[in-house]
Amino acid sequence: MTGMQVSNDKRLKLVSGRAHPELAEQVASELGIDLLPVSAYDFANSEIYVRFEESIRGADVFILQSHPAPINKWLIEQLIMIDAAKRASAKRITAVAPYYPYARQDKKHQGREPISARLVADLFKTAGADRIMSVDLxxxxxxxxxxxPVDHLWAMPTLVGYVRTKVDPDNTVVVSPDAGRIKVAEQWGNRLGGVPLAFVHKTRDITRPNQATSNRVVGDVAGRTAVIVDDLIDTAGTICGAVRVVLEAGAKDVIV
Structure with a gap:
């Protein structure tokens, strides 16, 4: 017999960035494994250094990083960790980003703008990620x-199950904070048992970040519990505006 016979030894390694290690610890606990030990620190000029303290040769490596502020730091750290895993001969590298960085910049609103969400995807690929896992793009x-491959996970089943225990479907309305989220609100309504829908008419100056005005509610919310669903909260201006106009329209209660 020529060649060499080897056993198919699959190993899963979970690695955490420094943005939110508590989340990775909880994930590791659910999997019944330990996090891969990592040395990570910043140089005086803010450059990031990363080194894995165990061999990951031939392993299936999941690199989990949250992306709160400062988002650029945590994105670069995850890219560096992916590069380190590639150079350490990992078999497959999955970038786990519960919030996908620059997700809102997925199209051009005006000329001479970037599509930054596409740029981030290119950065992950160039760094060495074989797969991306994210939640509610x-x-x-x-x-x-x-x-x-992209594993696009949805939190909706878990969230709907929780909200269902807090509301009376016969006296509930699902509200989208703007016209762009009506499709998602419709899915929520169907999962809650076919409750009616409404949406908030919102205007925005695309030349000014984080500036939006909630004008009025389209739909009947009077006397009902309004469940407002959105995918991304930054300054909470949109959600707060939606809550205000929904209450002004006579909603009995609001769940965000």
Whole structure:
């Protein structure tokens, strides 16, 4: 017999960035494994250094990083960790980003703008990620930005199950905070048992970030519990405006 026979030893390694290690610890606990020990620190000029303290040769490596502020730091750290895993001969590398960085910049609103969500996908691919895992992308079609498999997970089943225990479906309305989220609100309504829908008419100056005005509610919310669903909260201006106009329209209660 020529060649060499080897056993198919599959190993899963979970690695955490420094943005939110508590989340990775909880994930590791659910999996019944330990996090891969990592040395990570910043140089005086803010450059990031990363080194894995155990061999990951031939392993299936999941690199989990949250992306709160400062988002650029945590994105670069995840890219560096992916590069380190590639150079350490990992068999497959999955970038786990519960919030996909720059997700809202998935199209051009005006000329001479970037499509930054596509750029991030290219950065993940160039760094060495074989797969991306994320939750509730701002737009589902962003999966097509990455040249490889994308696991687009939905939190809706878990959230709907929780909300169902807090409301009376016969006296509830699902409200989209703007016209762009009506499709998602419709899915919520169907999962809650076919409750009616409403949406908030909102205007925005696309030349000014984080500036939006909620004008009025389209639909009947009077005397009902309004469940407002949105995918991305930054300054909470949109949600707060939606709550205000829904209450002004006579909603009995609001769940965000």
């Amino acid at each position: 701002h737009a589902a079609q962003a999966q097509g930005f990455f040249d490889g």
